[in-house]
Amino acid sequence: MRQKDHSVETIAAWALALLWLLPLAxxxxxxxxxxxxxxxxxxxxxxxxxNFVRAWNQxxxxxxxxxxxxxxxxxxxxxxxxxxxxxYAFARFKFFGRDVLFALVLVQLMIMPDVLIVxxxxxxxxxxxxxxxxxxxxxxxxxxxGIFLLRQTFKGVPNELVEAARVEGASSFGVLWRVFxxxxxTTYIAFGLVSVSYHWNNFLWPLIxxxxxxxxxxxxxxxxxxxxxxxxxxxxxxxxxxxxxAPLLLAFLLFQKQFVQSFMRAGIR
Amino acid sequence: xxxxxxxxxxxxxxxxxxxQTNINAWLLLLPAVVLLAAFTHYPILSTIYHSFHSLSRGxxxxxxxxxxxxxxxxxxxxWQVLRNNIIFALATVPTSIGLxxxxxxxxxxxxxxRSFLRLAFFTPxxxxxxxxxxxxxxxxxxxxxxxxxxxxxxxxSGHNWLGDPSTVMSCLAVMVVWxxxxxxxxxxxxxxxxxxPELKEAAQVEGASRWYFFRRVTLPLLMPxxxxxxxxxxxxxxxxxxxxxxxxxxxxxxASSLLLYYIYEVAFxxxxxxxxxxxxxxxIAILAGVALTKFVYLDRRIHYQ
Numbered sequence: 128m129r130q131k132d133h134s135v136e137t138i139a140a141w142a143l144a145l146l147w148l149l150p151l152a153x154x155x156x157x158x159x160x161x162x163x164x165x166x167x168x169x170x171x172x173x174x175x176x177x178n179f180v181r182a183w184n185q186x187x188x189x190x191x192x193x194x195x196x197x198x199x200x201x202x203x204x205x206x207x208x209x210x211x212x213x214x215y216a217f218a219r220f221k222f223f224g225r226d227v228l229f230a231l232v233l234v235q236l237m238i239m240p241d242v243l244i245v246x247x248x249x250x251x252x253x254x255x256x257x258x259x260x261x262x263x264x265x266x267x268x269x270x271x272x273g274i275f276l277l278r279q280t281f282k283g284v285p286n287e288l289v290e291a292a293r294v295e296g297a298s299s300f301g302v303l304w305r306v307f308x309x310x311x312x313t314t315y316i317a318f319g320l321v322s323v324s325y326h327w328n329n330f331l332w333p334l335i336x337x338x339x340x341x342x343x344x345x346x347x348x349x350x351x352x353x354x355x356x357x358x359x360x361x362x363x364x365x366x367x368x369x370x371x372x373a374p375l376l377l378a379f380l381l382f383q384k385q386f387v388q389s390f391m392r393a394g395i396r
Numbered sequence: 397x398x399x400x401x402x403x404x405x406x407x408x409x410x411x412x413x414x415x416q417t418n419i420n421a422w423l424l425l426l427p428a429v430v431l432l433a434a435f436t437h438y439p440i441l442s443t444i445y446h447s448f449h450s451l452s453r454g455x456x457x458x459x460x461x462x463x464x465x466x467x468x469x470x471x472x473x474x475w476q477v478l479r480n481n482i483i484f485a486l487a488t489v490p491t492s493i494g495l496x497x498x499x500x501x502x503x504x505x506x507x508x509x510r511s512f513l514r515l516a517f518f519t520p521x522x523x524x525x526x527x528x529x530x531x532x533x534x535x536x537x538x539x540x541x542x543x544x545x546x547x548x549x550x551x552x553s554g555h556n557w558l559g560d561p562s563t564v565m566s567c568l569a570v571m572v573v574w575x576x577x578x579x580x581x582x583x584x585x586x587x588x589x590x591x592x593p594e595l596k597e598a599a600q601v602e603g604a605s606r607w608y609f610f611r612r613v614t615l616p617l618l619m620p621x622x623x624x625x626x627x628x629x630x631x632x633x634x635x636x637x638x639x640x641x642x643x644x645x646x647x648x649x650x651a652s653s654l655l656l657y658y659i660y661e662v663a664f665x666x667x668x669x670x671x672x673x674x675x676x677x678x679x680i681a682i683l684a685g686v687a688l689t690k691f692v693y694l695d696r697r698i699h700y701q
Contacts, residue, residue: 133507140502141509144516147574151519153542154531213428220421228425235436237687241635242656242679245663245672246439246446269431299420328524330638331656335664346526350642353530361534372527379522380515387518391582 158369162362178366182352185359187340188370191348198260198333198344199326203319205268210318211311213269214277215303219289235271244335251336262336263344267326272393273318280314281307317389320382327375345371440680446673457670464674474675476650477658480565484654485633487569488576493625495577497618500584501610514585517578525575525638532571533558533643558644561651568639568652576632580625587621588614627690634682655679 157165158179164172182188216222217229240247247266256262284307292302308315330346337343343351349371353364379386447464449457468474503514520528535542536557544554557567591614599609637657640646646653646661653661656679663672 136502136505137507140499140507140513143499143502144513147516147520147578150528150531150535150574151523153535157534209427209431212424216421216424220417220424222418222421225421228429231437232428232432234440235432237683238436238440238680239635240435242659242676242683243436243439243443244660245669245676246442247435248663249442249669250434250439265431266435269428269435271432271436274428324522328526330524330526331641331660334641335660346524349530350526353642364530365534368527368530372523375522375524376519379519383515383518386522387514387582390521390579391586 154365154369157362158366160362162360165362178360178362179370181360181363182367182370185363186348186352186367188345188348188367190340191343191345194260194342194348195327195344195346198263199323201260202264202267202326203322205264206270206273206322207315207319209269210273210277211303211308213274214281215307217274217278218281218284219307232271232274235269236275240266241332244332247332248335257336258338258342260342263329263333263342264326266332270318270322273322276314276318276392277311280311284310314392316385317392320386320389321393324375324386443673443676443680446670447677449670451668451670464670467671468674468678473650473653473658477646477653477655478678480650480652481634481654483565484569484572485630487565488572488633489626489629491569492573492577492580492629493622495573496580496625497584497622499577499581500588501614503581504585504588514581517581519578520575521579523575525636526642528571528575529639529642532567532639536567536643558652559648561648564644564648564652568643571639572633572636576629580629583621583625584618587618591617627686631683631686634679655682 156168159174159176160172161175161177213232217225217232243266251257251262251265254262254265256265288306288310289302292306297305328346329344330350333344333347334350337347340348349367352359352367446457448459448461450460450463451457499513499517503510503517507513538544538556538559539554541557543557548554555563558564595613596609599613604612634655637654637660640652640654640657644652646657650658655675659672659675659679662668662675
């Protein structure tokens with residue numbers, strides 16, 4: 128009886144999993160087959176890369192890739208430096224106004240830049256940065272979430288290690304660089320993966336502040352390309368969609384464990 | 397005499413060190429503080445300021461008191477998007493939590509191919525919403541789309557899923573549940589793994605059924621996780637609007653529009669930034685309310701992760 132229960136559940140679980148993979152599987156099917164087969168599931172249908180070639184030629188996807196790469200690199204680099212410095216101050220210094228300031232940092236956890244689009248647009252336009260890649264990244268450079276995670280990590284660093292480094296004559300920066308940063312490695316990886324996936328996928332804010340091929344990230348490029356007015360063939364749009372998600376998807380398939388763990392740490396805070 | 401001089405020198409040194417600590421700390425914080433002020437605190441205050449002022453088209457804006465707010469309360473579209481948002485939350489939050497729990501229980505068990513199952517459930521989480529929307533858009537396309545073709549093969553007639561106000565919300569909700577359930581699953585999975593196996597052994601010795609054990613032991617122990625996920629899902633339902641840009645543009649007739657999307661439209665299509673600011677204040681109030689409930693209520697009472 129127990130055994131039967133188990134097999135019924137296994138079948139149900141597999142059915143749900145296959146259903147869950149269906150949209151993705153379908154997009155791959157449609158991207159790799161000629162458009163006549165977009166809704167005809169014939170196992171003998173010929174495979175083709177033609178849709179990718181056409182998408183690549185019809186829109187500047189190479190430029191979009193470059194823009195997204197520059198964007199996520201810039202955002203991650205700035206976030207890591209800024210959050211490390213701030214977290215170090217919060218975790219290891221006793222200074223005037225620390226608790227108030229920390230509370231002010233936490234405000235960003237509940238009211239994220241994503242909802243302040245109207246005023247942030249005004250600020251970016253005031254800085255004369257509209258339609259540039261830094262404009263997309265700037266509101267996210269100081270990440271309350273990163274500061275919070277790193278502060279937790281830094282607080283757990285044993286005092287003896289800090290004292291030992293001090294005795295060896297390390298300065299404040301030396302201690303940060305030689306003791307804290309290496310010990311924060313797992314936190315850095317977790318935060319990095321979450322940040323890269325977030326900014327690779329981010330859409331509404333980049334849509335608002337960009338207006339040209341030179342600054343548009345992949346997501347916005349895909350939306351422009353796939354708009355119904357353009358009349359682009361469905362199979363070509365799926366090919367473009369697959370191109371947009373492929374790098375992240377491949378990274379996820381390769382580093383599944385790290386992704387799942389990072390997303391979890393990030394969620395729990 | 398000597399000791400008095402010593403202590404004076406000492407306290408001076410301490411005070412100087414204090415100063416140095418303060419300056420060092422503030423220098424370390426400077427970049428974060430400047431950026432947070434420019435892109436979080438100033439925009440929040442400025443949103444509130446603009447919500448009390450008239451729109452300045454070239455000229456100067458005037459203080460108008462609560463005029464924007466009364467306008468908002470009389471705006472049918474505002475009430476509609478708010479209602480839509482609540483319906484959207486009610487439709488997506490419990491469903492994705494239920495599914496996430498089911499998935500986690502399955503993946504936690506020693507089931508054949510569990511790593512494949514986990515992969516299948518979690519994958520939608522890492523995909524860009526905009527790509528997901530593109531794929532699902534084709535599912536829902538009337539006549540030609542996958543859903544209609546499937547229904548036709550069963551002998552049903554086609555339907556304009558996203559063009560019909562009575563079906564558009566459910567279609568979007570299904571898609572969002574698909575994207576989010578796997579993300580919530582990992583929190584349940586982590587929580588399930590902290591439940592001591594002795595509990596299960598004890599229950600088995602007592603002859604408790606699996607369902608009884610789940611209902612009376614597992615579910616209560618997962619309560620903190622459930623509340624934590626609910627809050628996150630609720631916040632997400634107010635933040636997720638990317639799909640609307642691609643799939644419906646809030647239509648038909650605002651039937652699928654959500655608060656943040658309405659803000660986007662008012663500000664960047666109708667160029668009414670004063671009214672957009674007023675709407676943003678409402679959204680901020682909602683998010684702050686949810687977050688404060690989380691901080692005050694949840695973090696104190698139910699957190700033993």
